[in-house]
Amino acid sequence: MKEVRVRFAPSPTGDLHIGGVRTALFNWLYAKNKSGKFVLRIEDTDEIRSTKASTQVILDAMKWLELNWDEGPGKELPKSAPYYQMKRKELGIYQKYSDELMAKGFAYSCYCTPEEVDEMRKKAQANKLPPKYDGRCRNLTIEQRMQKEKEGRKPVIRFKIHESDITVLNDLIRGKVEFDNFLLDDFIIMKASGIPTYNFACVIDDYLMEITHVLRGDDHISNTPRQIQIYNALSWKTPQFAHMAMILGNDGARLSKRHGHTSVLEYRKEGYLQEALINYLALLGWSTKDSQQIFSIEELIQKFSIERCGSSPSIFDPEKLLWLNGEKIRSKTVEQIYELFIEWLKYTNNEKIIEGWDKEFLKKTIALEHDKIKLLKDIPLLVDFFFVKDIVYNGDAVKKVLLSEKSKDMSRFVLSTSVERFKNRQDFSSDALEKYARDLAVEKGIKPGQVFHPIRVAVSGRTQGPSLFHMMELMGKDEVVRRLSVTVSKFFNLGGKNV
RNA sequence: GCUGCCAUCGUCUAGCGGUUCAGGAUAUCGCCCUCUCAAGGCGGAGAUCACGGGUUCAAAUCCCGUUGGCAGCGCCA
Numbered sequence: 168m169k170e171v172r173v174r175f176a177p178s179p180t181g182d183l184h185i186g187g188v189r190t191a192l193f194n195w196l197y198a199k200n201k202s203g204k205f206v207l208r209i210e211d212t213d214e215i216r217s218t219k220a221s222t223q224v225i226l227d228a229m230k231w232l233e234l235n236w237d238e239g240p241g242k243e244l245p246k247s248a249p250y251y252q253m254k255r256k257e258l259g260i261y262q263k264y265s266d267e268l269m270a271k272g273f274a275y276s277c278y279c280t281p282e283e284v285d286e287m288r289k290k291a292q293a294n295k296l297p298p299k300y301d302g303r304c305r306n307l308t309i310e311q312r313m314q315k316e317k318e319g320r321k322p323v324i325r326f327k328i329h330e331s332d333i334t335v336l337n338d339l340i341r342g343k344v345e346f347d348n349f350l351l352d353d354f355i356i357m358k359a360s361g362i363p364t365y366n367f368a369c370v371i372d373d374y375l376m377e378i379t380h381v382l383r384g385d386d387h388i389s390n391t392p393r394q395i396q397i398y399n400a401l402s403w404k405t406p407q408f409a410h411m412a413m414i415l416g417n418d419g420a421r422l423s424k425r426h427g428h429t430s431v432l433e434y435r436k437e438g439y440l441q442e443a444l445i446n447y448l449a450l451l452g453w454s455t456k457d458s459q460q461i462f463s464i465e466e467l468i469q470k471f472s473i474e475r476c477g478s479s480p481s482i483f484d485p486e487k488l489l490w491l492n493g494e495k496i497r498s499k500t501v502e503q504i505y506e507l508f509i510e511w512l513k514y515t516n517n518e519k520i521i522e523g524w525d526k527e528f529l530k531k532t533i534a535l536e537h538d539k540i541k542l543l544k545d546i547p548l549l550v551d552f553f554f555v556k557d558i559v560y561n562g563d564a565v566k567k568v569l570l571s572e573k574s575k576d577m578s579r580f581v582l583s584t585s586v587e588r589f590k591n592r593q594d595f596s597s598d599a600l601e602k603y604a605r606d607l608a609v610e611k612g613i614k615p616g617q618v619f620h621p622i623r624v625a626v627s628g629r630t631q632g633p634s635l636f637h638m639m640e641l642m643g644k645d646e647v648v649r650r651l652s653v654t655v656s657k658f659f660n661l662g663g664k665n666v
Numbered sequence: 667g668c669u670g671c672c673a674u675c676g677u678c679u680a681g682c683g684g685u686u687c688a689g690g691a692u693a694u695c696g697c698c699c700u701c702u703c704a705a706g707g708c709g710g711a712g713a714u715c716a717c718g719g720g721u722u723c724a725a726a727u728c729c730c731g732u733u734g735g736c737a738g739c740g741c742c743a
Contacts, residue, residue, distance in 0.1 A: 212742090350739080355740085487692045491692090
């Protein structure tokens with residue numbers, strides 16, 4: 168059996184967005200599943216919008232996502248390199264096939280200006296006909312051509328479309344789709360600049376790179392009949408096509424800025440894990456029989472198949488992605504999370520956040536907050552109070568737990584008593600501390616919570632946080648006593664006044 | 667306007683003629699656990715399977731039409 172070869176062919180005209188990643192992912196999964204090859208090809212034939220920066224972003228994003236390509240930029244194989252279309256253009260690759268089509272009578276020079284073509288389309292549309300180029304340059308005589316050239320017109324090359332019959336596409340996802348050739352017009356394959364257009368370059372390269380399966384978004388489905396006609400004209404066998412349904416925003420419109428992040432790298436900045444994004448995207452447009460939700464990358468590779476790709480569009484749901492990210496983080500060891508966190512700090516230039524923080528201590532605090540972490544960027548927010556000298560007291564927490572009429576006397580008592588009793592304590596283990604707190608409650612005839620809560624606020628400045636006694640054990644006796652004393656003097660001992 | 671694609675809980679989806687008064691996930695609500703917040707466990711609500719016709723003993727599942735959404739119709743990709 169022939170080796171499966173698939174490709175991801177982005178154009179470097181902007182950031183790599185969610186839809187693009189999904190296309191790349193499905194191709195990659197398919198290649199891996201079939202032990203085939205995944206090719207990355209940069210379609211930079213848009214001379215105005217293509218940028219180097221954008222190419223770099225795509226490469227970086229692919230690397231971050233670990234969607235590694237077998238062939239592509241940095242992994243050139245003599246047979247199909249180079250992988251940038253503009254470089255291929257330099258080599259005359261497209262020109263060669265354009266000439267061949269011309270020689271065979273499948274293409275011709277067209278001297279019409281964009282304005283003239285626009286005019287034709289408008290006219291056609293006004294008559295409720297499909298907006299097409301009318302083919303007026305199809306049969307120009309040599310003299311007519313010379314005349315046009317003399318006028319200074321630079322020709323484009325148009326492909327002579329088969330106007331009768333239908334073109335049949337046997338799509339792996341959608342089944343048989345038929346297109347009426349009458350609706351197609353003689354489209355441009357080579358621009359006046361000598362640069363090939365998408366529909367042409369794409370076919371030439373897919374053929375030359377021996378792509379066996381073209382898996383792409385269904386926004387390309389109407390391009391397919393044109394491409395099929397080129398394959399036929401060149402007597403080439405077409406690859407298998409599979410058009411996946413698109414990913415839309417929550418209002419059903421095409422995914423754009425107003426639906427949240429548009430670039431994948433934004434998700435990286437937020438602290439999403441590569442595997443969470445991959446897992447989530449795999450769920451959009453593909454499913455298993457048992458509707459499994461959580462997959463490891465390995466599992467995805469093993470279970471992926473084109474047959475189980477759906478044909479209806481899906482809406483991107485940031486909430487589910489967030490859940491999945493938390494799920495992935497929970498499944499990691501503290502050591503792994505720590506590594507990921509450090510990586511994230513570097514990537515976002517936030518290393519100063521943990522300046523002076525003890526690494527091992529940081530890991531222990533992460534362990535305490537492990538199942539609360541949804542994004543890597545949450546980590547500092549969750550554990551920073553362990554590291555600062557002067558903790559920030561949350562206003563509501565102070566008001567409610569320390570200073571409310573109902574609780575202030577008891578809080579003052581609990582805190583000042585604890586300062587004294589802790590000073591001479593030997594055993595500062597969480598179990599012992601919990602016993603201490605419960606005993607104190609019994610001693611005073613109050614509820615355990617009336618002891619726990621003020622201590623929590625005094626030691627962390629907040630009402631929410633890790634398990635209290637584990638947190639105190641980790642801080643250690645000296646620091647707990649210090650924080651307790653600071654709190655007492657700050658809120659209860661200022662000239663006898665409650666601030 | 668023309669053409670194509672699509673149509674099951676808010677969202678992602680299972681379902682490929684009967685075993686489904688439609689299953690899972692997320693979100694939401696409630697209960698339990700509990701020192702707080704999470705996590706976890708349990709449970710609830712949530713889908714006249716877009717609508718209308720057929721086919722069939724039997725349809726979410728097959729066919730046709732309607733409506734709606736999306737996409738394409740560039741010297742963009």
